[in-house]
Amino acid sequence: MPNKGASPENLRSKTPSKPSTADASSRGGRTTGSPSDVRIERDTMGALEVPADAYYGVQTARAIRNFPISGLRFSRAFIRALGLIKAGAARANAALGLLDPERARAIEQAAREVAEGQWDDQFPVDIFQTGSGTSTNMNANEVIANRACELLGQAKGSRYVHPNDHVNLGQSSNDVIPTAMHVAAIDQIREELIPSLMRLHRALRTKAQQFDKIVKIGRTHLQDATPIRLGQEFSGYARQMELSIARARHALDVLREVALGGTAVGTGLNTHPRFARMVLQYLSRELRVALKEAVNHFEAQSAQDSVVEASGCLRTIAVSLMKIANDIRWMGSGPRCGLGEIHLPETQPGSSIMPGKVNPVIAESVTMVSAQVIGNDVTITVAGQAGNFELLVMLPVMAYNLLQSIELLARSSENFRVRCIEGITANRAVCEGMIERSLAMCTALAPVIGYEAAAEIAKESYRTGKTVREVARARHILPDAQLNQLLDPWRMTEPQVPKPNKAARR
Template identity: 50%
Template sequence: MQPITERIEHDLLGDLAVPAVAYYGVHTVRAIENFPISGTQVSAYPELIRALADIKEAASDANFKLGLLDEKRAQAIAAACQEIRHGKLHDQFVVDVIQGGAGTSTNMNANEVIANRAIELEGFTKGDYSWLHPNEHVNMSQSTNDVYPTALRLAGYRGIYSLIDAMEMLRKSFAGKAAEFADVLKMGRTQLQDAVPMTLGQEFSTYAVMLGEDIERLREASLLICEINLGATAIGTGINAHPDYAALVCRRLAEISTIPVVTSPNLVEATQDCGSFVQVSGVLKRIAVKLSKICNDLRLLSSGPRAGFGEINLPARQAGSSIMPGKVNPVIPEVVNQIAFEVIGNDVTISFAAEAGQLQLNAFEPIIAHSLFKSVKHLRAGCLVLAELCIDGITANREMLRRNVESSIGLVTALNPYIGYDNATRIAQEALLNNESVYDLVLAKGLLSEAQLKEILKPEVLTQPRPPVVFAA
């Protein structure tokens, strides 16, 4: 006897074969056929699957407490959800993350997997929905239109805090380098021209501060996506849900997910408004812009090694050329630059998708989800890689940095309080015209002694507000 490889399931459009071993069902198979778009399945985002399991368990518990679902079915649904939340059956979430239908395919994929696992746990055969049905029981009191956006918020919240952890690691790497380089004098630059002296530590401390600021902006944005529309059902009116369902399911979801979710005060508004996703994406874009600027600086400061700035040395990660022997490229900053470009593009996508919503629903939340999750995932990876494979191993070319300060025309600004504006101007002109060192010219003209110059050029004198050094007569 040949083993059974398929089962037949039925939906609005008729009968369809489903693999016998599959936990998903007919709606998922339709989605697989309809949306061969990105090749990225929902399973690529485990936090989204976990969020769906959280929601379905909370819903089954609320429906049981309201007397709408019997205890045996509620317990079976909860058991299946708990398995999925702990990583099982994620390979059964096979629909493409980019899909039409406002996320219905993802919601039905979850309903079917949970239903069939619950059925199996009770000793029945997958696909036998006579005892427990994906729509009637797993999806009770719900609609895709409140399940899917709530799942995006839960997954987004967890993603934000995983990104914050990575950003904090990168911030600490920059802060560590700021301390290590606190005594390394160098020339600051504006518009790529010599400006005034600073320390390399000050330069790296700014990067730590920039990341710290954005961590706080992310924390603020995370509060926006804690407001959910679960209980709204189709358009926010709560049709087919018990009057007490929304409050009860929210409390239970907060317990299961450990995320401080609250029910939106206006579910009709919450069901159609994607503004919170736009806000979060805007913060992610801000982070991307700053990270890219930092990486631009790192590439510029390490350029050379002989014919560029050559102020710092990035760790050598790989051979840089198939034709130029010995060449090493700044590959880690380069990859983070590219992540930033992607995140900026994702923000444009999210903005257009949010704007394109019509009337009581936004049908384009799947592309919002895909874009948002990619941004979070890739930024997190970029921060970790940048910290571990680049920042922690940076070294400074200390002597060259100091020579640059001593020879820079910009040094005259620091010497101006000691030699006067007119003398400083003449020294700057002569140094530039004859390609001479400001330091050497000041010595040669007897304007300051070597001891005085060394005192003036101390980092603590040059790099912070303080009265001019007073020399003994």
């Protein structure tokens, strides 16, 4: 979901479509705004105006101008992951003697503040940016560096704490961004998605037990089939959610292996051999999930097959929710001219023109979430093919779609449970009233009188409007007691094979 705190209107320079007008180097270092409103920062491409109160710096300012695309921003979960990675990196670099303790402490504190959400409005870079996510990595480096400078009594932009030399020490965007994607996804799946699915599973299982004594007509191809218990239908939904939980846990497992430590191309250039292991130990403690360094860094950075696989798990969960929500809509259709087998909670007026109409809006919301997640998976699948040699260059859009899918599934599952599933009641009279009229009742007769004879009864029943029981009784094909036993709806909801009646088959 878009990061609400990062308002592009507030943070973007006044003329993003004309970067040359704001490049202070082209005007000899002079600014176009009031000196109190902006400061000048420089990078390897020259000087640029940055809002005086901004914690981000010159590279973020360039990215704001370069990518005025969508207004979509990285989520809270992703920024939290970035902050945790940078905090762990500062601690590891200090322990390894690569970063002085004063700067390390300030960087870790600033990074923790980022992880806790204190500076979300300082992350304005669009999702549709450089394919490695370098702009967002530098956005984090600059915010943390400038906040660390402030904590040490230095001015923002002073570079006393340097975004590259200190905050990004031992790292590259090429290993940080995919690691942040994995970490954020793991955190969301573990803390939000799996608990929501577990609660939905329990609610469906409870309904399956409540409805187990209610027999209704089954349907295949949207046509009448043999009887089934309403509880049996709901037990199928509960099992789908049980399997969805297993799929979410599998997604967790495939995401545990992360790219950190590979730096630019997977060789680990400019990083200490123990750096990644130390940072991952820090992250594992924070997340209470065991992370591990990539077995092969060249695979971990040139491809994101694990993200594609995890997204496939999410897509399957979405497909399951779509099926359940659609069944709920069908069974609740009516209230007088539809199936009307269940009553759905009334949540809001359904029509601006038809008084009294109430629609299955919660189930419809679930189906739209499912469609979005399925679409997100298509994007992730396409992005997963964008690994050219040593780097996959669609990381930001992969991360955005993956994290959005997790968040949508978690929230939608919870809402589905609270505002729909838990409030469903059965319409026993409708469920049981439809059974006797079903032509598929003749299925129970087929093993005894033969398929063709049973089909003739079904055809006559349909042609005359009589029930299967009435037609069979009029034909005297079986004694009434046996006929009533065979056509007992409850009996049809359990496995059994009746003995053939040789006399009836002649």
